[in-house]
Amino acid sequence: MTTFIVGLGNPGHQYENSRHNVGREVAKEFAVQEKCTDFVYQKKSNAQISAGTLQNVPVKIVLPDTMMNNSGKSVMQFVRSKNAARKTVVVRDDLDLPVGAIKMSFGRGSGGHKGVESIMGALKTKDFAQIKIGISSITPKGKLRKPKGNEKVISHVLGKFSPKEREYLAGARTRARKVLSLFVSDGIEKAMQFANSK
Numbered sequence: 001m002t003t004f005i006v007g008l009g010n011p012g013h014q015y016e017n018s019r020h021n022v023g024r025e026v027a028k029e030f031a032v033q034e035k036c037t038d039f040v041y042q043k044k045s046n047a048q049i050s051a052g053t054l055q056n057v058p059v060k061i062v063l064p065d066t067m068m069n070n071s072g073k074s075v076m077q078f079v080r081s082k083n084a085a086r087k088t089v090v091v092r093d094d095l096d097l098p099v100g101a102i103k104m105s106f107g108r109g110s111g112g113h114k115g116v117e118s119i120m121g122a123l124k125t126k127d128f129a130q131i132k133i134g135i136s137s138i139t140p141k142g143k144l145r146k147p148k149g150n151e152k153v154i155s156h157v158l159g160k161f162s163p164k165e166r167e168y169l170a171g172a173r174t175r176a177r178k179v180l181s182l183f184v185s186d187g188i189e190k191a192m193q194f195a196n197s198k
Helices: 019-033 068-075 082-086 114-123 150-157 163-186 188-195
Strands: 003-007 040-042 047-054 057-064 088-098 102-106 129-138
Touching: 003 019, 003 068, 003 163, 019 057, 019 088, 019 129, 019 150, 019 163, 047 163, 057 068, 057 163, 068 114, 082 088, 088 102, 088 114, 088 150, 088 163, 102 163, 102 188, 129 150, 129 163, 129 188, 163 188
Parallel strands: 003 057, 003 088, 088 129
Antiparallel strands: 040 047, 047 057, 102 129
């Protein structure tokens, strides 16, 4: 059975390297790392698609070309059953985690992430995996500095990482790609164990 990897972000050059697009970037990096096919635009799903095989498991990487808040419209073209949803992992940014941190969950809520909400609504289930990559700043004392208020949140998620943040992010991206490999080859438990261990 095919494993689906969904990289969330907004399409278009103006959104590249923004905090909100880190999930999309990690999914792209994974496709290169695993020597999957080049991404090709598929009109029916309005998504960029790459395919490959990892440990004899067919993998399809989906980058919705809808705006983030409508990601479910693309994903539902591929994930057509509850079983398929369980073999799906969504890679996305997370305001509740600091830059450099990642977490993995299965069957959990959206945490207010509009792209994930859209996917849950379209698939009529929350039984899929999520890899969450932190995008919030930290105070000098190590506390999470999460933006407050709608305008500040939008400005933050659509903004770019600072050079220092990119240093922290590099390790998180590497770990996230390893988690994807484990999810495909060994399943959710091994992947979560690795992702959520300090």
